[in-house]
Amino acid sequence: MKKGIHPTYYEDVEVICICGNKFTVNAAVPGPIKVESCPACHPAYTWERTTTVVKGRMEKFLEKQKKIEELQKQQGKK
Ligand SMILES: [Zn+2]
Secondary structure (H helix, E strand, O other): OOOOOOOOOOOEEEEEEOOOOEEEEEEOOOOOOOOOOOOOOOOOOOOOOOOOHHHHHHHHHHHHHHHHHHHHHHHHHH
């Protein structure tokens, strides 16, 4: 690495997530860094752990689809 062109590099910078999870990263800021989502709570990473949320959304979607299908059926009977 050339000196003077790189920002100070901090190792093991503490990252604190609003979910309570703490982990360390290497970063160019001293930290601690506060984040709103982390690998422990972000749905993109925790597909399984947040299934309740995902299911809730999915169920709502399926319920809407059922209602639409029922309405279409009712309209078809007329
Ligand atoms: Zn988190």
